[in-house]
Amino acid sequence: MEFFVDTADLDQIRESYAWGIVDGVTTNPSLIKKAVEKLRKDGSSLGIPEYIENILRVAQGDPVSLEVIGLTAEEMYSQAMTLYERFNPIAENVVIKIPVNPNMGDNPEHAFDGLSTIARLAEAGIPVNTTLIFTPEQALLAAKAGAAYVSPFAGRVDDDLRKMAGETFDKTDYYPADGVEGRDDNGIESGVDLVARCVEIMEIHGFETQVLAASLRNPRQVRECALVGSHVATIPFNVLSAMAEHKKTVEGMKAFTADIVPEYAQIFE
Ligand code: E4P
Secondary structure: OEEEEEOOOHHHHHHHHHOOOOOEEEOOHHHHHHHHHHHHHOOOOOOHHHHHHHHHHHOOOOOEEEEOOOOOHHHHHHHHHHHHHHHHHHHOOEEEEEEOOOOOOOOHHHOOHHHHHHHHHHHOOOOEEEEEEOOHHHHHHHHHHOOOEEEEEHHHHHHHHHHHOOOOOOOOOOOOOOOOOOOOEOOEOOHHHHHHHHHHHHHHOOOOOEEEEEOOOOHHHHHHHHHOOOOEEEEOHHHHHHOOOOHHHHHHHHHHHHOOOHHHHHOOO
16 A cells, blocks of 8 residues: 655655655645745745645655646646646656546536546546545546546545534544444445445456545544555645554553663663
8 A cells, every 4th residue: 555645745745755654745736825825934935836846856756646727628638738748857756636527516517527638648648646536436437537546535525424414523533433324425424435435446347546545634544544455545744643653652662761771772882
């Protein structure tokens, strides 16, 4: 299973790469906004293109997803080519992120523009990460169009199910905490369930498309995504950090450190 870090914050990307467990990076317009706000707050005038180039270099040739912002096939294809031609030569690691369906409610005539763009890019040999996947059917369509990755948004599915049930919850709470009886979105019972169904479809039908579990909120969700066979998980920096933690690990470290006898410590001098 691969781990991508879900951030556009260069400090977080650098730090998580130094941990030796990261295989790629995913960004989106909201993550870029956050990173740029931090950059400006720190007084840096570095341009976004140069900032993106730095991300690509730090990722050491691993896939970095960059998202288009257009809403029509024509715009998305042209932006994908702009991103790919401008940035892929830096480290040969650009993956283009395309929404599965760019319809924002008032442009239904463009509902299939994401898919047709994916098909065109796949034909040209450009890897695509299909974003905003909320149903296995959308994942199936993206795989048929030739996407390299499909990104089911596990955390946002859970947010929605809990909202539908009128629950109050902390964003990082694992869902479902107490079972899911009578709660589903057209047969999908949780974010992890969506990831599992996407994995099954890719495997049953032999698609090469990888399932990239996205919108993850807590370590347990990463665990469950691993258990259902997700090929990749893109993990926010805070969740990645929390994955190494357990109170008994801290307790054990303290006890072992307290028990070091001088004769043993001398070996390392
Ligand atoms: C990554 O590819 C997605 O854009 C990201 O995981 C979305 O996460 P969010 O639902 O926490 O915004």
